[in-house]
Amino acid sequence: MNLESLPNEILLICFEYVNTIDLFLTFDQLNFRFRQLIRTVRLSLDLNYVHKYRFHRFCQTMLEIPEIKSQIHSLHLSNQSSPGEIHAFLSLFSLKQFPNLHSLSLTSVRRHDFQYLQSMLPSLSKLTSLSLSTESRTHYVLNVPQLRYLDIENIPYHFHVSVHLTTLILSQLMCRFDDLESFLSCAPALKYLTILAPKNRQLTDANRWQDLITKSLCQLQTFKFIFASHLIEQYEQFQRWKVHIYLHNFISADFTRCKNPMISDVDVFDNVTELTLFINFDMKTDEFYFYHIHSVILKIDGRIALQHEQSVQPITKMINLFNLKHICIQQGICAGVVIELLRQSPQLTSLSISPQMLMLFIRNRELFCNR
DSSP: OOGGGSOHHHHHHHHTTSOHHHHHHHHTTTOHHHHHHHTTSOEEEEOTTOOHHHHHHHHHHHHHOTTHHHHEEEEEEESSSSTTHHHHHHHHOOGGGOTTOOEEEEEEEOGGGHHHHHHHGGGOTTOOEEEEEESSOOOOEEEOTTOSEEEESSOOSEEEOOTTOOEEEESSOOOOHHHHHHHHTTOTTOOEEEEEETTOOSSOOHHHHHHHHHHHOTTOOEEEEEEOOOOHHHHHHHTTSOOEEEEESSOOSSSOOOOOTTOOSOEEOSSOOEEEEEEOTTOOTTSEEBSSOSEEEEEEOTTOOBOSGGGGHHHHTTBOGGGOOEEEEOSSBOHHHHHHHHHTOTTOOEEEEOHHHHHHHHTOHHHHHHO
16 A cells, blocks of 8 residues: 555545645645645644755745645744744745734744734734744733733733733743733733743742732632742742642742751641652752642652662652652662552552653563562
8 A cells, every 4th residue: 555545534634743844845746636635734834943945945835835824823933943034934924924823933033023023913813822932131012912822931011911811821030020910910811820930039929929819810720830039938828829849959840949947847738739859969858748749750860860779768758659649750760769669659540751761661570560
């Protein structure tokens, strides 16, 4: 059986897994049937890490066959791997020529690129997802009325928040709480909020967050954050929340936790059900305890390795394994430690490991005979 003997329905499914550029450069000139088929496929055009020759060749194809632009539902442009790519693309095509564009990703946008973008984005009536990062701190204006998903670094200088916005990611947030509060209060439909602000110490008032969420973000379901603080009182405020904690030498991905001489007893987190634990030389296992963990991700410092059963003790001193249902393990843990974790986790239902570790464990019969 060769490719041409397959029915159209199967070919269309196969085409969905082919890179857009490869799809056209390979099949467009093959024969009439394939040419007509690829004209019906929804396209996701990712020009990140694309060689300049292929980039210009596909742009030339779109100039010769303008109907292709109507097929593109997702577009990714990037200056990161190919400096000047965004400007080169937007100088050839206006985003207004992509009537079915639903998702747009722009990486390492330069200041002069916004001259094109700020006039084009408001006219994209079907655009519901936007991811944008800049090469340097740049003030810009955004007006995209239909957005449901927004991934940006910081709050734009001026941004008309879409009332339809359900997912917001702010990856390098540097602003005052007042400004952030004004911004978020205009997004009443928000369900998923992620804020990464490891250098911002103005956002750690848990009571103020609770008031903002209660009054303005009533639909919010998931809130993930990294904040910076050195005050133990602020940690205690967040303990009332049901949060996912990330410990990396006393640093949490939901709020920053630093070693503090005021800590005398073990600090218990009753509301935490998901934990990411970074095990390193400086780990203090007698200052934190997590009773109700359901899911844990174990990350091991590359300078150390857990090579015997006793190595599981630092983990058990911090985590009650009885309620554990999922473990994700990265490199640095031997099969014996994994076996001991399985033995002490009676409700465990899933285990995630890297392919490299899997190959090592396949050779360990005890691991599979025990569970």
